[in-house]
Amino acid sequence: MKLRGLYAITPEHSACATPAGMGGVVAAVASGALCALQYRRKEADAAARLEEARALAQLCRRHGVPLIINDDVELALAVGAAGVHLGREDGDLAGARARLPGRLLGASCYDQPALARRAIAAGADYVAFGSVFPSATKPGAVRAPLALFSLPLGVPKVAIGGITLANAPQVVAAGADCIAVITDLFEAPDIAQRARDFANIFHPENAHRP
Secondary structure (H helix, E strand, O other), rough: OOOOEEEEEEOOOOOOOHHHHHHHHHHHHOOOEEEEEEEOOOOHHHHHHHHHHHHHHHHHHHHHHOOOEEHHHHHHHHHHOOEEEEEOOOOOOHHHHHOOOOOOHHHHHHHHHHHHHHHOOOOOOOOEEEEOOOOOOOOOOOOHHHHHHHOOOOEEEEEOOOOOOOOHHHHOOOOOOEEOHHHHHHHHOHHHHHHHHHHHHHOOHHHOOO
């Protein structure tokens, strides 16, 4: 599965499975503009995470969008998600690869090319670098230079951290295959249109289509 485009990450502040919280995610997924959706919830209990992930898995299957679960192989398997994304402290990549044949496996690599190469050797299908810009979600995150996205790693490179519609073009121009966005997508007045605006950075020929 070749990832390229807008990689949305669910916001922490609202439960995705509630009508209010799900509305924004539905709008983003139904826009047709996402290359993937990552379910990321650090503050919910296991039962709530299972309920939310199941709802998102059904939504994503209906619209043909890969659902990637953050940091939880068991949850991904339970809901039939398309893959898992792991951080440095979130488990063994090689072990996850063995348990997820045919599914996507992503790895957070911060500002470290060597970590990215090790992740790829362990079976990662894509790597994420960031924070590219100052991020309200992770204000203390290490900064990742744009030069990382020109590295010939052989897998898609995802940029994350502080990405907005205003600064995304320079990230894509630097070589990022995907841009991971939370705040500037889900706090937009029109989430579906904002998703399409992000996607059009990768496909400018569509920018003026109705």
